[in-house]
Amino acid sequence: MKKVNLYEENNFSDKGMSNYLVHDSPYFKILNFNFKPGQELPIHSHDIEGQLSITVVEGEGEFLAAEGQTMPARTGDVLISDIAEPHGIRAGTELRVLVTIAPPI
Amino acid sequence: MKKVNLYEENNFSDKGMSNYLVHDSPYFKILNFNFKPGQELPIHSHDIEGQLSITVVEGEGEFLAAEGQTMPARTGDVLISDIAEPHGIRAGTELRVLVTIAPPI
Numbered sequence: 001m002k003k004v005n006l007y008e009e010n011n012f013s014d015k016g017m018s019n020y021l022v023h024d025s026p027y028f029k030i031l032n033f034n035f036k037p038g039q040e041l042p043i044h045s046h047d048i049e050g051q052l053s054i055t056v057v058e059g060e061g062e063f064l065a066a067e068g069q070t071m072p073a074r075t076g077d078v079l080i081s082d083i084a085e086p087h088g089i090r091a092g093t094e095l096r097v098l099v100t101i102a103p104p105i
Numbered sequence: 106m107k108k109v110n111l112y113e114e115n116n117f118s119d120k121g122m123s124n125y126l127v128h129d130s131p132y133f134k135i136l137n138f139n140f141k142p143g144q145e146l147p148i149h150s151h152d153i154e155g156q157l158s159i160t161v162v163e164g165e166g167e168f169l170a171a172e173g174q175t176m177p178a179r180t181g182d183v184l185i186s187d188i189a190e191p192h193g194i195r196a197g198t199e200l201r202v203l204v205t206i207a208p209p210i
Contacts, residue, residue: 001170001184001185001186001187001190001192002184002185003168003176003182003183003184003185004182004183005179005181005182005183006181006182006183007180007181008181022183022185023158023183023185025156025185027155027156027207027208028133028156028158028205028207030158030183030185050132051130051132051133053128053133053135053205055160055162055203057160057162057181063108065106071108074110075112076110076111076112076113076162076201077108077109077110077111078108078109078110078111078127078128078135078203079106079107079108080106080107080108080127080128080130080135081106082106085106087106096181098160098183100133100158100205100207102132102133102205102207102208103132103207
């Protein structure tokens with residue numbers, strides 16, 4: 001059993017998305033990404049089995065999907081995607097998200 | 106790909122922890138639990154393989170662990186536990202948490 005606090009462990013960077021590995025195990029991988037306004041996790045996909053969730057802990061922006069589609073991203077949103085499906089996120093405000101990938105990649 | 110908003114989908118109940126199933130797949134199960142002050146997910150464990158995360162989306166309380174141990178639970182905290190390890194949470198304020206279980210049980 002272990003506990004981390006996202007606000008203590010990870011901040012924001014002018015250089016781009018700030019990445020913090022919360023946990024990695026045979027069961028899932030958990031990452032925290034922080035974005036300043038305009039920063040993004042570019043749309044991407046991996047041709048493997050599994051799913052991921054992106055939870056918006058704080059802030060606003062938009063989720064990025066296939067063919068240029070976007071969806072509003074707000075605090076409390078949880079996006080579920082196949083790992084093989086194109087996905088990404090772009091920040092409108094300072095934005096903290098938690099990403100869980102199962103099985104881990 | 107699907108998106109849910111925890112604030113829209115689940116509220117609080119005077120009767121006890123308010124439970125919302127966000128997602129269930131062969132890869133992971135994602136649940137949202139909301140608690141009014143004093144409500145709790147009692148300490149429990151399952152004798153199976155796997156891990157879970159408990160993310161505090163909003164509010165404060167305490168995580169419950171083996172042998173009566175507790176740890177403060179605050180917004181932005183992520184607790185990682187084996188499913189087989191005793192775990193629980195008790196609310197001090199109105200409390201929203203997201204629980205991810207992999208593999209799903």
